Amino acid sequence: MPEPLGLFGGTFDPVHFGHLRLAEESISHLGLSGVRWIPAGQPPHRNQPDVTARQRLEMVLRSTEKNERFSVDASEVEAAAPSYTVRTLERLRAELGSDYPLVLLVGADAFAGLTTWHRWRDIFALAHIAVSHRPGFPVEISSLPNELATEFNDRRLSNASALKDAPAGGVVTFAMTQLAISATQIRKLLANGLSARYLLPDSVLDYIQAHQLYRNRL
Numbered sequence: 001m002p003e004p005l006g007l008f009g010g011t012f013d014p015v016h017f018g019h020l021r022l023a024e025e026s027i028s029h030l031g032l033s034g035v036r037w038i039p040a041g042q043p044p045h046r047n048q049p050d051v052t053a054r055q056r057l058e059m060v061l062r063s064t065e066k067n068e069r070f071s072v073d074a075s076e077v078e079a080a081a082p083s084y085t086v087r088t089l090e091r092l093r094a095e096l097g098s099d100y101p102l103v104l105l106v107g108a109d110a111f112a113g114l115t116t117w118h119r120w121r122d123i124f125a126l127a128h129i130a131v132s133h134r135p136g137f138p139v140e141i142s143s144l145p146n147e148l149a150t151e152f153n154d155r156r157l158s159n160a161s162a163l164k165d166a167p168a169g170g171v172v173t174f175a176m177t178q179l180a181i182s183a184t185q186i187r188k189l190l191a192n193g194l195s196a197r198y199l200l201p202d203s204v205l206d207y208i209q210a211h212q213l214y215r216n217r218l
Helices: 017-030 053-064 085-096 108-112 120-126 146-155 160-165 183-191 202-210
Strands: 005-010 034-039 070-072 102-107 128-133 171-175
Touching: 005 017, 005 085, 017 034, 017 053, 017 102, 017 128, 017 160, 017 171, 034 053, 053 070, 053 202, 085 102, 085 120, 102 108, 108 128, 120 146, 128 160, 146 171, 160 171
Parallel strands: 005 034, 005 102, 034 070, 102 128, 128 171
Antiparallel strands: none
């Protein structure tokens, strides 16, 4: 059985150091072979971003290009359909095979809303789920919807090393370095002509400035 592969989807509008630290720390915490970034083309859970999907893809490519353990999957950007996680996982299963351990990386807030996702129960048959949380603030079963709390309790793995023993179906949690950075915060700074430097990589900020992205938008 190969080492598990992390899958990190999102709008990345724009990608920032919080995203990069989550991906980086997940490799060591979970024993991953690497992380495949999957920028959403048409995110179904929010309004279409003001910048184009290809611009968001380019920012992810620029931010990850020097890390050999990161790869970028452009398929969702190139697709005409909305980017549903379950469909992405089905596509990757067809590509990588049924036995390859896949680990979907999500934050605690996103995991708490999992029951609102398209065909959410099917996700467990396609991948493991790794939930990142703030140090000292573990995922509490009492804070989850009842259906999800049951799945969390039944599927939780006591050790991340068990991720490599099956291709899918488990849930693990891990604490990551807390960085108080959000894409919303960055967009507001840029819209108001304020500096976002040191919140995201210089290569991404240079791209934003060169293409005049996020200006006068709140």
